[in-house]
Amino acid sequence: MREASCCNKKIGSSVTKAGFVAVLGRPNAGKSTLLNALLGEKLALVSHKANATRKRMHLILMEGETQIIFVDTPGIHKQEKLLNQYMLKEAMQALSDCDFLLFLAPITDKISNYQEFLQLAQGKKHILLLTKTDQVSKEVLFEAMAKYEKFKDSYEALIPISIKDSSSLKRVVEVLAKLIPENPYYYDPEILSPNTTKEIAKEIIREAVFENLSDEIPYESDVQITLYKEKPDVHYIKATIIVHKESQKGMVIGKGGTTLKRVGKEARINIEKFVRQKVFLELFVKVVPSWSKEKESLKKMGYNFED
Ligand SMILES: Nc1nc2c(ncn2[C@@H]2O[C@H](COP(=O)(O)OP(=O)(O)OP(=O)(O)O)[C@@H](O)[C@H]2O)c(=O)[nH]1
Ligand SMILES: [Mg+2]
Known part of the structure; x- marks a missing residue:
């Protein structure tokens, strides 16, 4: 590190x-x-x-x-x-x-x-x-x-x-x-986090999922950013919410897509606050059975046991 x-x-x-x-x-x-x-x-x-x-x-x-x-x-x-x-x-x-x-x-x-x-x-x-x-x-x-x-x-x-x-x-x-001991700076003193904007956007979307969905969904879901394109005046983001089961997919989408819209709006507003730019966020939902139970699928989601 x-x-x-x-x-x-x-x-x-x-x-x-x-x-x-x-x-x-x-x-x-x-x-x-x-x-x-x-x-x-x-x-x-x-x-x-x-x-x-x-x-x-x-x-x-x-x-x-x-x-x-x-x-x-x-x-x-x-x-x-x-x-x-x-x-x-x-x-x-x-x-x-x-x-x-x-x-x-x-x-x-x-x-x-x-x-x-x-x-x-x-x-x-x-x-x-x-x-x-x-x-x-x-x-x-x-x-x-x-x-x-x-x-x-x-x-x-x-x-x-x-x-x-x-x-x-x-x-x-x-x-x-x-x-704290005398040491050279480890990071540029101008930055707040070395984690990338993409990683932080993922956390913000996960937070919106945590806040808007109940029961097991926050724990059985994750977010993958599939596109992050920074233009001078707007950030384009495509992200997929991964769940275990079809029934969970239905809950994330909600009646007439209302839940997913709410999650998307909340996340977009918070990403905009963070990047201080306009954000265009598109959300999708996908079922990946047992993504959180197998090493290989966890690795694909960015959770690497060898890190
Ligand atoms: N009343 C009160 N609530 C607090 C305070 N600090 C944190 N909370 C609340 O405690 C809850 C948990 O806060 P988090 O910061 O997510 O806790 P955490 O330790 O990071 O939790 P994990 O990431 O799940 O390990 C949130 O609802 C916070 O608003 C505090 O000083 N007073
Ligand atoms: Mg925490």
Whole structure:
């Protein structure tokens, strides 16, 4: 993941700092939400449904002369399905590749989740973030903090955060920036993510599927971008939503095509916000039985176990 090393820049008299930070925690802990808030841009997929993030995603924050490369990961959880095994692999890979870890634990979670993480982390430096503090009273917050403080020798810092409290998010960046070592920048400091526009468009369409469809569909579907053409004033995108079964195809399309239209409109608006250009998006739906259960079909969808 360090192949993108770009420039050993000296700004004024000071040397640059840079480091990779893996963002870990169980599904739905608030990882992608935190990163979008820190970057001030909607790059990572967020959903009230768990297991939204499937692949590692690099998001870059410049804090003065410090480049923090966050690696958003799928939530850590055990499951039988091959796609879920891939997701766990992605999280574990980030854990071992990165210099530091942010571990997110929703404030109401059992402390045993953090103990399990400590086993996985094997002494790696991390900051423990207690998330969604807006959902509990001050008393509950202090009680939880006191329990976690018993582990103070394990973490570098313990910070309660809420997406609704921007000062708590600022504190995360300040503490983290101090921990990042002197290094040349790994990426051009002008960019927000080395992931391509095509990959981000895919995530935005997946998010619209997550938000507009219920039951098993978000988990049993994926999106393939079949055409991405950038013209000076418009981006042309063709994408196919892949599902397991005919019945799911019917649900994605909806009566008279209304659901697919809604998904397409929502995704188009969000891609337009991201690329700051007009977007022409055409969506199709295709049945590929057991795409998430076989290594070969997962590979075709961009989930490669050898990566
Ligand atoms: N009330 C409250 N809700 C939050 C906060 N942070 C995140 N959420 C909500 O929690 C849900 C899950 O957020 P995500 O950011 O998708 O969680 P994630 O950890 O990336 O989840 P996976 O990608 O599935 O592993 C979303 O509905 C968010 O809006 C917070 O500080 N307060
Ligand atoms: Mg996520």
